[in-house]
């Protein structure tokens with residue numbers, strides 16, 4: 001079974017646009033769970049342009065499914081995560097000014113740093129996932145740094161899927177995802193995926209990477225919800241994830 005964690009960043013973007021509390025992020029998270037989400041993901045960025053550090057504190061007692069906090073492990077981020085203690089922390093190598101996440105970790109180059117931060121998170125009882133490109137040679141570094149899971153960065157997959165839409169089975173890049181997933185499982189790592197997954201490309205990914213434990217989806221899901229409604233949209237995404 002693959003769990004759907006709804007990334008609620010973009011609801012916070014909308015709220016912040018007017019400075020008030022509409023939509024109410026806490027209600028959104030609770031409604032996502034009520035509508036079938038099996039996790040809530042947030043990605044507090046240094047400029048707090050969507051998720052604010054206070055949101056993370058406020059969400060913690062309300063989230064009854066899996067709470068996943070994503071981000072670059074800066075000192076401030078680590079202090080927040082270690083204090084809030086979510087179920088899972090996903091480490092992403094984003095520079096402070098990133099518009100959105102656009103690559104995975106080089107687990108060789110940053111091995112010592114990753115080992116240190118993952119050690120701190122694990123000591124606090126937090127499961128750690130690290131964001132990885134579909135690069136089979138970076139998986140061993142995730143394992144030796146102490147990660148429990150990897151999250152496959154699916155941005156390039158989504159782009160290629162859209163381009164090769166008529167014959168997705170010919171996707172060249174997809175073999176790299178398959179090999180990376182296989183290597184992760186062989187080394188005892190669990191598998192997440194995320195970024196730019198949507199109602200078009202999700203089913204193909206799920207069918208070909210059956211080891212997938214969880215996907216986190218935000219941007220496309222929120223866009224779909226504008227047309228289809230949040231409850232219906234969450235159900236449609238869950239349908240794509242059926243075994």
Ligand SMILES: CC(=O)[C@@H](O)[C@H](O)COP(=O)(O)O
Nearest residue numbers: 009043070092100101194195
């Ligand atoms: C790690 C990842 O892929 C997501 O967190 C994505 O970057 C969403 O962040 P934004 O909503 O800021 O684009």
Ligand SMILES: NCC(=O)COP(=O)(O)O
Nearest residue numbers: 007194195196216218219
């Ligand atoms: N980890 C990926 C995520 O949380 C959502 O990414 P996106 O669906 O907003 O691109």
